[in-house]
Amino acid sequence: MKNNFLKREVKNVQDNQIVLFQIDDQEYGVNIDTVEGINHYKDFKIIKIPNTEGYVEGIINLRGDVIPLYNLRKKFQLANSEVDIDSEILVVSSSDIKIGFIVDTVVDIIRLSSEDIQSASQLFTQINNEYIQGIGKYEGRMIILLNTQKILTIQEREIIEPLVEVEA
Secondary structure (H helix, E strand, C coil), rough: HHHHHHHHHHHCCCEEEEEEEEEEEEEEEEEHHHEEEEEEHHHHCCCCCCCCCCCCEEEEEECCCCEEEEEEEHHHCCCCCCCCCCCCEEEEECCEEEEEECCCCEEEEEEHHHHHHHEEEHCCCCCCCCEEEEEECCCEEEEECCCCCCCCHHHHHHHHHHHHHHHH
């Protein structure tokens, strides 16, 4: 009896807690340890930043922190890239910078075991998969897992870091 309990406990340690969000009909996920908060897009005044990539919507002031906003629809080159008034901002840590992902909706928090995650490098060889950590399988659904540490390019960091340091 005690042995089964220990096995279950060890299995839970290997689980990954994932925050699920949706863009169009596709579900994406990020590790819960990187999530700083979830906010309504309509609650913020967006300040546009000149000379940035099209998917950088601008910056917001979140409780005194300057947060750059990324339109993931544009970054992922989806057909409809317009932000909806009901969109949400998923604030995550990317290395030492907080960034906001504009998403349709945050869906759930789930647990995925390591066995339910397939590495992106095994699946994609010909596309830029740098910020795709893997594919999670959950209740018959496929979830694209993002690596928040690699979602910002070096050039994006060079533009954003001075803004965050000056304004923070």
